[in-house]
Amino acid sequence: MDEQQLSAAQLAEAGLDDWRQILGRLKARFRTGDPATGFALANAIGQAAAAANHYPDLTLTGADVVVTVSSPDGPGITRRDADLAGEISRLAARLGATPDAGGLTQLELGLDTAAGTRLGPYYAALLGGEVTDGEPVDRSGQVPTVWWQDPSEDNDGPALPAQPFEQRWHFDVWVGHDEGERRLSAVLNAGGRLVSDAAAPAYWVVEDADGNRSCICTPTGR
Known part of the structure; x- marks a missing residue:
């Protein structure tokens, strides 16, 4: 039990x-x-x-x-x-x-690639970790987790506006269920832009002044 x-x-x-x-x-x-x-x-x-x-x-x-x-x-x-x-x-x-639960955060690094299985050992070696379920994992918790987002697979999320350049790495910033909107507000006040809130409160897509995108993620609605 x-x-x-x-x-x-x-x-x-x-x-x-x-x-x-x-x-x-x-x-x-x-x-x-x-x-x-x-x-x-x-x-x-x-x-x-x-x-x-x-x-x-x-x-x-x-x-x-x-x-x-x-x-x-x-x-x-x-x-x-x-x-x-x-x-x-x-x-x-x-x-x-x-x-103080307000600042709790966990960072994941997402890479757009269809070759995650092939790349896993390289990033595990680079980050000093090991490959678990096809992804590099650092058991000591010193570096963020890394996951693969296969661009050839169907994306269940909302359609996003096109970017003028190819961005393959992005941050997934995980926060508590009650922290997402506060974190979004801080990002916007710091010069960031909201790309999409169609999947909120599961996640918001934001971008910096140069157009590099990240996601603010919570466990709500998953």
């Missing part, structure tokens, strides 16, 4: 206000304000993870601890993930760390 994937409704009922679903994983950021509190929180999380035999990924900086909870068997969030996330939130509150 603990390994059964939770539906969106079950996740909403779990009370994980500090957490967001990002690319099939639970992710949170806790503002610690100083390194000592960050190390104390990381140590407490480690003890809780050992007790649960379920280990999250941690990124510790001078002022933040970013935590990602996922199951090793693939995408999808389980009751076990949710239980550990809830315990981590309790530990953070006890230490005075403040949750």
